[in-house]
Amino acid sequence: MSYTIALNFEDGVTRFIGCKEGETVLDAAYRQKVNLPMDCSDGVCGTCKGHCEQGDFDLGDEYIDEALSDEEAAEGQVLTCQMVPSSDCVIQIPVASTLCKTQVGKVEGTVAVVEQLSEDSIELGVDLDDEAGLVFLPGQYIHIDVPGTEVHRSYSFSSKPGEKRATFLIRNIPGGVMSGYLTERCAAGERLTLTGPMGSFYLREITRPVLMLAGGTGLAPFLSMLELLVQKKAEGDTQEQPIHLIYGVNKDDHLVKVDALEHFAKELPNFTYSTVVVDEASEHPRKGYVTHHMDAEVLHDGDIDVYLCGPPPMVDAVLKHFDAEGIVPQSFHYEKFTPNEAGSKS
Structure with a gap:
């Protein structure tokens, strides 16, 4: 048995390693030439501390409180020298990838x-x-x-x-x-x-309703997320939390991949979507911006995880809308793209 461990470094680089059953993350990383921070490797110094965002694992009981307190462990903090995964995991590593002598692939x-x-x-x-x-x-x-x-x-x-x-x-x-x-x-x-x-914009484990907000080609990451959810459903995943996507564009003919969204709606009974067009001359049934169509039924009084990908004005508008409405989502993940810059996200 082997598990896939995603190591997300603070400079945005992600490295994936395989971890054998019974193997610590630190040992697995070193075996694959990723030098995670460490001093003692015995659960004493706390140098190898990270944050596990998703996945199951065992930390054992051989580390000391000074290295990892009960409060930190309850918040998902881990010591990679003690962490033995029992599923695929995603771990935030609070240093740059270059300091771990690894590079983006x-x-x-x-x-x-x-x-x-x-x-x-x-x-x-x-x-x-x-x-x-x-x-x-x-x-x-x-x-x-x-x-x-x-x-x-x-x-x-x-x-x-x-x-x-x-x-x-x-x-x-x-x-x-x-x-x-x-x-x-x-x-x-x-x-x-x-x-x-x-990147740090990715689908986390779904434990509550999800609201996805896409602007233009910002639809792309949501197509990837939904494709994976369809695969998981086929593999027996019974996740039933409601997922709603609002997809906004400037003009009618800018709406693309709607056939894919229809497919996802058929394959995932808990998934719904709506499209919005900015152009006032449009005959589309929903006109304006995505913020005009975030009804109470998809906001769940803030008990939601929000994922937002679009141009900076859209991201800023959504943030201001939530603030004005007094809505504080349980988690908020967003990514801006700036099309005219080198290395942009559009």
């Missing part, structure tokens, strides 16, 4: 498909060289080098982890480096270099 792939879904959205599909696909947390992103340049752009996966073909929704920006490459020069069969995965 690189993968190679071949362009399989480039499709312009609307005037402002392009779908890119990349067949990865590794037949096993790429491990990442649904919602995370990766850097893609733009061929013929010395720059990269960053995009969230719209496909689920472990797929041979990784897919991405990319905003078509006039004059954009990646947009220009995809619309003018890119052809099936070309080679791409991808670096990652990265």
